[in-house]
Amino acid sequence: MTGEVYGLEMAAQWQVSNDWRLMATYSYTDVQLHLLPTSQSVFGEVEEGDTPHHQATLRSLLNLPHNTVLMSA
Numbered sequence: 001m002t003g004e005v006y007g008l009e010m011a012a013q014w015q016v017s018n019d020w021r022l023m024a025t026y027s028y029t030d031v032q033l034h035l036l037p038t039s040q041s042v043f044g045e046v047e048e049g050d051t052p053h054h055q056a057t058l059r060s061l062l063n064l065p066h067n068t069v070l071m072s073a
Contacts, residue, residue, distance in 0.1 A: 001035055001039060002033075002036070005031050006030045007027060007029040008027065009027040011023065011026075019062060020060070020061070021061050022059070022061075023059040024058050025055075025056065025057045026056045027054075027056075028054055029051055029052070030053065031051045057073060059071060059073045
């Protein structure tokens with residue numbers, strides 16, 4: 001089997017206040033797998049379909065007293 005993976009990732013951060021910030025990320029992934037002519041396996045198609053194309057996250061970070069950070073995703 002041979003293959004290629006293409007993608008991109010972007011991230012942004014916003015300092016809402018001195019103690020609170022938001023972080024957002026987005027990624028796009030395109031997996032292209034190719035079976036060799038002599039291969040009798042179907043796993044390439046299964047693996048290719050199991051990879052999500054779009055993923056996004058949003059994190060909220062809050063600075064607390066005593067050098068403690070509360071993170072929520």
